[in-house]
Amino acid sequence: MMGSMMGPMMGQRSRERIVGLTGQHGPNKDTFMSGRILIVDRIATERALQESALIAVGFDCLHCDGFEDALARLPDPSIDLLFVPTAPGVQTDFDATLTFLKRLRAVPNGVRLPVVVAGRWPAGGERLALLLGGADEVVVAPVSTTLLQARIRNLLRARDTEDELSRREATHQALGFSEAAATFAPRQRIAVISPEAERGMTAYRGLPEPLRRIAPQDSFTEAGHEEDLFVIDGAGLCRAGHPARELYRIVAELRSRSATRRAAQLVLIPETSREAAMLLDLGADDIVPASVETDEIAYRARRLLRRKSLADRLRATERHGLEAALTDPLTGLWNRRYARPHLIRLITEARSRSRPIAVMLLDIDLFKAVNDRHGHAAGDEVLAQVARRLRDGLRPADLLARIGGEEFLVAMPDTSLEQARIAADRLRRRIRDAPFRVAPEVSCRITVSVGVAMGPGRPDPEQEAEALMRRADEALYAAKETGRNRVTVSLSAA
Structure with missing residues (x-):
């Protein structure tokens, strides 16, 4: 187990309340403030x-x-x-x-x-x-x-x-890095998914070009990486006799497929539609009655395209030349150098907004045995797969970093104690429940121990970062000492 990321470990574990969580599932309902x-x-x-x-x-x-x-x-x-x-x-x-x-x-x-x-x-x-x-x-x-x-x-x-x-x-x-140099922004592309060929190309005359129509039955074969925005004519689908579940399917499938999940979605619905809330939760970025003026449809489309460009820029910051200095080359996660100032920034923001923040340390159990039995290449593959599973189990605003060896840091802003328990156990189960393939015919089972600490406490963000890391590390040590494959929560604010 690695020591604290923020500084040397204390010589003696502090006397604080430690709460352990074994393999039990957490409550069914989140209790943190939305x-x-x-x-x-x-x-x-x-x-x-x-x-x-x-x-x-x-x-x-x-x-x-x-x-x-x-x-x-x-x-x-x-x-x-x-x-x-x-x-x-x-x-x-x-x-x-x-x-x-x-x-x-x-x-x-x-x-x-x-x-x-x-x-x-x-x-x-x-x-x-x-x-x-x-x-x-x-x-x-x-x-x-x-x-x-x-x-x-x-x-x-x-x-x-x-x-x-x-x-x-x-x-x-x-950290002393300049912003990524501006590059040429390609023209953003829009596809209208509509069963009505004539309406599909004339009702959206205010939308930016280039614009093309895709028939609903072809929405998954013709749609690809080149689209930035899908305008989905739900009202047209209704007029053509398609059931509501067909519109649900189109929205959900576009959001889940790797070729289209980054694209924005604007759904036009009938005036009396009851599907609006479901469509937003399935992945639509915006919905609007099809009866509104074309200028409003065009405005909403342009707004979604701006958001899409912003999201692309967010992902691009991770691919810029900063990667070599701020990311771990094996897992692609942020490294220790990036994690410290970003954690301090999250703590500062949490304090200014009077919101809780959860900090977790996760350590792979008995990792040396993986290297000894299967070789260091297999150990590297396990680390990369653990990183992917953790990343898939977190929100975009959460901080995930590999801070050394087999130890990972997670910081979750706007997260209560109860939500932190649930999230930590969910991450633990994501690692435990499926085997890791380390060679064509070789797989192994991996578990992690997790230590959790809650903040903010101290008024100074840098001191609070040190304290949260220390307490999370002590909780992680307790999880290891009491059997591994556990979540242990520190309840001390000192």
Whole structure:
């Protein structure tokens, strides 16, 4: 087992509470907070219904009396999303909302804050005006609770992608590396999946070129790496008599296939469709009624293309020349040099937003026996496969690094103690449950021990990073001493 990444190990294990978790499955329901939503308290009746739906899925709802109060609250970095109900059909309220959005985007903590505006607008152009004015999503009230929940989850996922890019670039700069040189950006490509050939190419005249149509039955044979955005004509599928499950299948398959999973998806649905929330959770990036104006469809498409470009940039930072200095060549994971400043940055952000962070150390059990029995090439193959399984079991915003030998570091922001227990045991089981193929006819079983520590505690981020690593290492030692293939959680804050 490796020592602490942050500094020399203490000569004696501290007396702290250690909780062990063996092979038992954790609770079925996550208990951590999903996010903090600030609701502009202006339309009380609709707000009460929507608030209860958000609280039911773990969101913490705060309130403010109006736009001025909302702007006064926004120095608070712990707010994840702003929800703005508007009075139906009131022009002055619509104008005031537009003014507020403009002022919001001029506030430092309001530039990237997701905003959902809810209301009823008789003129279709008002929806687009709100989007252009700064709203991230405009929902027609009354909105179903499941759709509102799915919309918010979708926006927070997009926000997390932008935040992760910002954190990675800041970490690179802190390490003394310049940003990757700008390269020529190829023209982004759009494919419309529609059963209606004529409509499939004329209803989307505002979309950027090049644009091509793919028939639904050909969506998996013709779609490939070259597409950046799929516009899926769910309304056309409905008119052609296709069942809802066909639309589900297209969305899910495009998201799961290696050739298309990186592409964005915009789904056009019938006005009365009940599938919207399910489509977002299956992998659609945006949904919109097919009856909206073509300008709004084009705007949403361009916005998704910008997000796709941002996500591509995020992945490119890992492929840039920084790889040699900041990644482990065997596993492709971040190395010790990258992990320390990035962990400090995550702790700083967790403290500023009053959010928990979980730090884990994972160590392969009896790894020397693998090398002795199968050879060092087999040991390298095990390390690479362990890295892939861990990566597949984590969120994009989580930090995963190989910090030495057979030891790995995981840091999970916005994660409670209970969620950390569940995640750590899930990672342990991902390693334990399937054999590792180390040669054409040779496989072996591998287990890991996991030590978990929770923060932030100390006000100084660097000291807290040292303390979290020390406590996670002590919990890992306890897991090894009590039988291996275990998760042990440190409950000490000292």
